[in-house]
Every structure is written in structure tokens, then in C-alpha cells.
Amino acid sequence: MDKIGKILNGVDIMIQKPKGTYDLFGENAEKVIYLKKIIEALMDKYNYKYFETPIFETSELFHRGVGETTDIVNKETYDFKDRGDRNLTLRPEGTAGIVRSFIENKLYTLSMPVKAWYFGPMFRYERPQAGRYREFRQFGVEAFGSNDPMMDAEVISIIVNFFKLLGLKGIKVNINSLGDKESRENYRTALLDYFKPYINDLCEDCRNRYEKNPLRILDCKVDSDKDIMKNAPKLTDYLNEESKEHLARVKTYLDSMNIDYVVNPGIVRGLDYYTHTVFEVEANIKGFGSQNVLGAGGRYNHLVENIGGPSVPGVGFAIGIERLMLALEAENINLTEEKNIDVYAFSQGLNDNSYLMNIVNMIRLNGFNVEMDYLNRNMKNNFKKADKLKAKYIIIIGSTEVENNILTVKNNETLEEFKIKKEEIIDFLDSKLGDINEN
């Protein structure tokens, strides 16, 4: 490993990135930019609007928003005090911040629905492994103001169509219903009765969950293989008529869009705020295990109220960008766009490069991609560099060019050479490259 630290008082200090984080550059950075472009275009199709909320929020927001009994809030948040003694938390997920923003900016006074999308880093103190980081990126959507199952189905269709657009195959959509408040309350009672005789067989976390939120027991990673878990009452059996009807309509709408799904009663999600529809979208990649879940979400009809706003229903999802990139890689789907350099420009034998700077600036402003020589390379090395960049045209500037207000321009493929007047260079490049660049 390269040492990038410095010697301080004779002690070698090596500065490395924090555990569970990574540097985004090169090909992966290109992929993220490309994905974001696809997402932007997709979101326009559905009329969702871009949101950016702070990367840190008051800790209280996540306690009320994500839920006191979730692993995310109990074990995984990055909490800190700022210099003004405020309790702040790096956001572990995107929904709570968007909901806060929706309330604080009184967006509930707008015509409903309000449909938002976001893209950005999230932070969770988890055990890092492939597809699991402490800083990772999510793309997510939130749709406020409609309790209609059409909205649940639209949100699910966005994930499915996004993955289809990327060419991902073998995607499985698992859906489930957690029911409304009444159904959940009935189910909670049933779970308390069921687990009571087994309480000592459960892990310590589950014993706590029993007290605070027994539904979470079903999401336990430690006890998940035990028979008592497999035979536990199923929420589907406790849904009231309204909740059953909601799920049935979501299914009908998914069918109408030809979206395949499986109703999977095991999906309860790691966040407290869900009501009615919850879903997880999985890839099927060998060796991925639970990292196969690329995106997940659901309906949260009481979250806006819980965070201090009016009663407004919502539904949304989040997709992990790193996990998506791993899945794309596993299926050999190449995301990078070839970005060509139109022009490579350099000077020879000049002390003052003002003319070069002026030309390069002008060409860039006119829409061409330009790279130039900053290292005073000799002629041979400049040509080599232009080849390496696959530049289509080369502009060479020497004292004759400056004196006569002209440019020497070379087609880097045919090696044909042109003498072009400075004020005619844009027309020249337009005539040669305009059509190619528009593709």
C-alpha cells in the first residue's frame, strides 16, 4: 500500500480512508455519473422532482422517523455533537429527511401528489463486506398525498422499469402487506401471545424487541433459522378487509403493467414506519446472499404525522447504487459512455501561451471537448498524447500561427493538414464534427 502520510517528529503517519468507505474515481465514477443521467431522464418520464436535503440532520429526526427499535437507529447511526452542543446524525437513509423537508417547507399545501426523488450518500455503521459499506449511495423516490394503490404500483414499476432499462435480468419483486394500524395492532397481540412461551429461546435483541416492537423479531438475523420463527403467525392472516383490498388492488395494477411479483409474507423491512405495501427487489447473483436485495421500500401513511406534520400518506423506495453496480458487473452490463476528445491543442516554442488559452477557451465554449498540453511536451510526445486521448483533431500553435492569426489543424486520422483562420475555426470544427457529436 502506498504511504500517503508524512513524517511528523520522526513518526510515520499513514492516512487512509475510514473503514467501510471507498474513493469514487475512474471507471466507477463514470458509471455513477451515467446512472444518474439515466435516473434523471427516467424521473422526468414519471414527473418526479429532484430534492437535496442535508447530509446531517438532528438526531431526533431519525429516532422519530426511522424508529427507536430499528437496528439502523439503535446500532448503526453516526451520531455527533457539533460545536454548539447540538445532537446531529449523518443520515442513514433518505426518507426521514425528505419528509422533514416536506413538512418544514409546507409542501402539503401544494396540489397533491408531491413526487420527489433524491440521490446521495447515506451512512450506517455496519460490518463492511462486498455490497455493504459504511458510506454508500442511494437513489430513492417518495410520493406524498395519495393512499391509492395506483401510487404503490407506480413506485414499484419505477424500480422494475429502471432495472429493465439497464438490461438487468433475473429480477424478482417480493411484495407484502403490513396492513393498516388496526391490522398491525391485532397482529402484534398475536405475536406477543405466540412468542411468550419461547421468550428464553430468543436472542437478547429479540427479547428487547418483544417488549418494544415484536414485529421486529421476524426480521432478526440471529434467530431467523429457528422453527419458532418459521411457525410464527403470519401477518397476512391478520389483515382487515381494507388492508386486504389495498393489497389486492396493488396486485391488480402490477398485473396491468405486466410486472411479475411474488407475495412473500416474510418481508417485514428493517424500518418501523411502513404500513400496507412493503416490497424488496432482488437480483439473483450467485454468492451475493442477502446483498442480492438491490432496492426496497413501501408505504408509510403515518410517518408525516409522526414527524410533526399533518396526516399525509406516502410511499417510496431506495436503491443501493453500489449494489446495483455490482449486479450490473456480474451480468457483464457495461455502463460507461465513451467520451471522445474532439480537439487536442498545443503550442511549440512559445513563451507566452495566451493565444493557445484563448483558442482553447473559445472552442470549449462552443461545445467541443478539448484537452491541451500543460507540460510543454515536444512535438513527438504531443502527438502520442493526442493518440492516447483518441483526439479527432489536433491544433498546433507556433510563432507563425500567432503572427498571422491562423491555426494549424490536423485530422488525427487521415493526417490531412489545414491552415485555418482563427475566426473560422468554429465553423471548421462544426462542419467536420457537428454531425458526429449530435449522435
Ligand code: AMP
Ligand atoms: P434500506 O434503506 O435498508 O431499505 O436499503 C435499501 C437499499 O440500500 C438496499 O437494498 C441496498 O441496496 C442499499 N443498502 C442498504 N444498506 C447498505 C449498505 N450498508 N451498503 C450498501 N448498500 C446498502
